[in-house]
Amino acid sequence: MNHPKKDIQQLQQEMDKARxxxxxxCHGEITQQTKNQSLDAVLTGAGMLVILGLAIxxxxxxKKHQVTVLTSGSIGAASGLLIGYAVGRRKNG
Structure with missing residues (x-):
């Protein structure tokens, strides 16, 4: 706050750029889109492979019944992830 005029000018420039x-x-011009770095997906995939290896x-x-329960649980979790991803994509555009 040593230079109030400089701060005001900088704020005005930021407001003009935002406008x-x-x-x-509003006129339909496409702005620069950010790249989607999907590190989360890579980490999730790697984690799932580790868990799959341990589960096998x-x-x-x-016993046979326990293997069936484990299989159905993993299929349910995978479908839950896919549905959650689809809902998130639809909600965020």
């Missing part, structure tokens, strides 16, 4: 961006969007080793020690 220009709004006008571009663990399943060999289970």
């Amino acid at each position: 220009a961006d709004v006008k571009k969007v 080793g663990f399943a060999s020690q289970l």
Whole structure:
């Protein structure tokens, strides 16, 4: 706050840039879109592969009924992830 005129000018420039961006969007001009870095998806996939490897080793020690329960649970979790992803994509555009 040592230079109030400089701060006001900077604020005015930021407001003018924001107004220009709004006008571009209102007129249908496409603004620069950010790249979707899907690190979360990669980490989730890697985690799922680790869990799958552990589950296969663990399943060999289970009874038939327990293997069926484990399989249906993993299929339910996978479908829940897919549905959650689809709902999130639809909601965010």
